[in-house]
Amino acid sequence: MPTPKRSFLISAGLAALVVGLSGSQFAAGAATTTEAPVQPQASVQAPPASTIRNVVLAVHGGAGSIPRGSITPEQEKAYRDGLTKALQTGYALVKDGKPVLDAVEKAVNVLEDDPNFNAGKGAVFNTDAEHELDASIMNGKDLKSGAVAGVHHTKNPITLARMVMEKSPHVFMAGKGADDFALRNGVPYTTQDYFWTQRRWDSLMAAKGTTKVQNGAQPTSKDREVGGTVGAIAVDGSRNVASATSTGGLTNKQVGRVGDSPVIGAGTYANNRTVAISCTGTGEVFIRGVAAYDISALMEYARMPVQKAAATVITQKIPALGATGGAIALDPRGNLAAPHSTKGIINGYVTGDGKIVTRLYDDETPAS
Numbered sequence: 001m002p003t004p005k006r007s008f009l010i011s012a013g014l015a016a017l018v019v020g021l022s023g024s025q026f027a028a029g030a031a032t033t034t035e036a037p038v039q040p041q042a043s044v045q046a047p048p049a050s051t052i053r054n055v056v057l058a059v060h061g062g063a064g065s066i067p068r069g070s071i072t073p074e075q076e077k078a079y080r081d082g083l084t085k086a087l088q089t090g091y092a093l094v095k096d097g098k099p100v101l102d103a104v105e106k107a108v109n110v111l112e113d114d115p116n117f118n119a120g121k122g123a124v125f126n127t128d129a130e131h132e133l134d135a136s137i138m139n140g141k142d143l144k145s146g147a148v149a150g151v152h153h154t155k156n157p158i159t160l161a162r163m164v165m166e167k168s169p170h171v172f173m174a175g176k177g178a179d180d181f182a183l184r185n186g187v188p189y190t191t192q193d194y195f196w197t198q199r200r201w202d203s204l205m206a207a208k209g210t211t212k213v214q215n216g217a218q219p220t221s222k223d224r225e226v227g228g229t230v231g232a233i234a235v236d237g238s239r240n241v242a243s244a245t246s247t248g249g250l251t252n253k254q255v256g257r258v259g260d261s262p263v264i265g266a267g268t269y270a271n272n273r274t275v276a277i278s279c280t281g282t283g284e285v286f287i288r289g290v291a292a293y294d295i296s297a298l299m300e301y302a303r304m305p306v307q308k309a310a311a312t313v314i315t316q317k318i319p320a321l322g323a324t325g326g327a328i329a330l331d332p333r334g335n336l337a338a339p340h341s342t343k344g345i346i347n348g349y350v351t352g353d354g355k356i357v358t359r360l361y362d363d364e365t366p367a368s
Contacts, residue, residue: 054352055336056235057090059083059107061117061346062228063280063326068361078116079227080358083348086110086232087358091350094236101139101162104232104244104276108135108158111230112246115197119230120156122197123248125204128255131195133157133248134262137165140241140270140332147262150175154182155190158246161262163187171264200251207252227346229261231268231278231328239332241276243268249283259283265293272332274299275306280345281318281325289313289321295329306331307339314339315367338365 061083071079090107094100112120123131135157136147146165149172154160160182164173173181183189229247245268247261260267260283267283269292270276277292286292291313298309310329318325319341326340328347338347344362351357359365 052336052338052349052351052357053334055330055334055349056094056352057087057103057107057232058234058328058330058336058338058347058349059086059090059111059230059232060278060280060326060328060338060348061111061230063324063340063342063345064228065343066346066361067343068363075116076360079346079360080348082111082114082116083346083358083360084356085114087348087350087356090232090234091354091356094234095354097236099139100234100236100240100242101137103234104242105137105158105162107232107234108230108244108246109156111232112156112158117227117230118200118248119246120248121195122200122227123195124200124251124253126249126253126255126257129204130255131192131248132253132255132257133195133246134258135161135244135246136262136264136268137161137244138242138264138268138270138276139165140243140272140276143271145171145264145268147172147264147268148174148178149258149262150256151178151182152176152192153179153190154187155194158244160187161244161246172262174258195248200248203251229267229280231261231280233270233276233278233328233330235276235330235332235334239272241270241272241330241332243270243276243278245278245280247280260286260291263287265290267292269293269296271296271300275309275329275331277310277327277329279314279325279327281327281342282323285318285321285323286325289317291318291325291327295327299331306335307337310337311339315341340365340367 086107089110090103093103111117115122118124133151134149138145146161148161151157231245233243235241245261266287267279274296294313295309298304306329314327324341326345329337348358
C-alpha cells in the first residue's frame with residue numbers, strides 16, 4: 001500500500017503532466033492565430049462531435065430545429081454567411097491582441113445587424129407590435145458585467161450593455177432609462193421602424209391568430225421562426241474569457257417581459273477560472289435554474305469538464321424544470337461545448353488556426 005508521501009508525489013506528477021500537455025496544446029493553437037481568417041465561402045459544415053478543441057471564438061443564433069430541406073439554399077447561405085462574418089470579425093480582434101470583450105461585442109454587433117436573427121435588426125415584436133431589446137456582456141477576468149432590458153431606440157443593445165458596465169456604477173439598466181443613458185453617451189437615437197422585418201411581422205400575425213400573412217399566404221410548417229437569440233464567447237492566448245448575449249425576446253411577448261439574455265448568471269456568464277457561456281431558450285426557466293452560472297459552478301466545485309457540466313444543465317436540469325434550450329460554453333483551454341435540449345442549435349466556431357465551422361441543421365450538432 002503506497003505511503004501518504006508517495007501518493008502525494010504520484011498525484012503531483014500526474015497533475016503536472018496534464019497541465020503541461022494542456023498548456024502546450026493551447027500555446028500551439030494560440031501561435032497559429034497569426035494566420036489571416038478564412039473567407040466566408042471557406043467555412044465548412046461540422047462533423048458531429050461532443051467537445052471541440054482549440055476554439056478561439058464561438059457564436060450562436062438560437063436553439064430550435066432546422067431539419068434539412070426546411071429552408072432554401074439561399075436561406076442556408078444567408079445564415080452561414082452571417083455566422084461566418086461574426087466569427088471572422090471577433091477572430092481578427094483576438095488575433096490582433098485586442099481584449100476578448102471587444103471580440104464578443106463586435107461579433108454580436110454583426111448578428112444584431114443581420115435581419116436573419118432575433119436581435120437588433122430583425123428582432124421579434126411584442127404583443128403591442130413594438131420591439132423591446134435585451135442584452136448583456138461579461139468579462140471573465142474581473143467579473144465586470146453590463147446589461148440592458150426593454151431597450152426601444154438603441155441599434156446595438158450589446159454595445160449599450162458594455163457602456164453601462166464601463167461608464168456607469170451600475171450593472172443593469174432598463175427601458176427609457178437605458179435609452180436615455182445611451183443618448184447621453186453619444187449613441188444615436190434609432191427609431192422603431194429600423195428593427196422591422198416582414199417575416200417577424202408575419203410571425204406576430206400568426207401568433208395573434210391572424211390568418212393572412214404577406215401576399216395572403218397561409219402559414220405552413222416551413223414558415224418556422226428560424227434565427228433567434230444571438231451570443232458570442234471567446235478566449236485569448238492568456239486564457240481570458242468573455243461572453244455576450246443579445247435578443248429581441250419572444251414573438252407576441254407581454255410588454256415589459258424580460259427573459260434570461262440580459263440576466264447575468266442566467267443567460268450570460270464568464271469567469272476565467274471556469275468558462276464563458278451564452279444561453280438561448282425559454283428564458284423564464286433559464287432564470288429559475290440560474291443556468292449559465294450553474295454550468296460554471298459544476299466546473300468549479302464538482303470539477304466537471306465543460307462538456308459534462310454544460311450537458312448536465314442544458315439537457316437534464318432545464319428539461320426537468322419544464323423547458324428546452326441550448327448554450328455555447330468555452331473553457332479557458334479552448335474546449336467548446338454546445339449542448340441543447342431542442343432538436344438543434346444554430347452555431348459556429350473558429351479555431352486557433354483560423355478554420356471557421358458553421359452548424360445549422362439538426363444533424364450537425366449533437367445534443368450534448
